[in-house]
Amino acid sequence: MRSSHRAARIAKFAVLPAALLVSALAVSQASYSAFSATTNNAGNSWESGTLALANNASGTALFTATAIKPGDTGSKCITVSTSATVPSTLKLYAAAGYSAGANSLGDHINVTVSSGTLPGTTTTPGDCTGFTGSVVVPSTNTLTTFAAAKTSYATGADSFALPAGGTRTYKIDWTFTSTGSPATDNPLQGNTASIGFTWESQS
Secondary structure, three states, X not given: OHHHHHHHHHHHHHHHHHHHHHHHXXXXXXXXXXXXXXXXXXXXXXXXXXXXXXXOOOOOOOOOOOOOOOOOEEEEEEEEEEOOOOOEEEEEEEXXXXXXXXXXXXXXXXXXXXXXXXXXXXXXXXXXXXXXXXXXXXXXXXXXXXXXXXXXXXXXXEEEEEOOOOEEEEEEEEXXXXXXXXXXXXXXXXXXXXXOEEEEEEO
């Protein structure tokens, strides 16, 4: 009897370390699952760029040539500038509403357009002093053929890579060409032709 009582006591105390071990393991796992760590990258945002164009003759016709006759010529410069925050491609085309005149004076006004730069900070409308550039609309174009060929951005002349905040100057030359005969030149007397020039940039 005494022997079996002692065995029961030994078995009872033997169970205690195992129970403590299980309890310690449970505490260890509970502590581990409570650990955490984070890292954050806040304040992400997006803002679109802007395009804007202006010219130094805005609101004023570059040409108001009057009493012209065959053989007369003229030239003026206009500077296009941008306050855009992104680079773009700049093109020139004829504005809507071109008029060749009742007797097609526009067929006899040849126009040449060159794209380039002016030195320093020249901003006077029409001033071409020191202009350097290259031809983007050849002299074989009359006002009529230019207006017919350059009707939109898609068909526009130049395709200049305009940087953000950049400028580009255009020199426009015209010549009143003679037909070589008074009989055909005379009907052009008192005629008018008008055209607008549009510059557009796209990014």
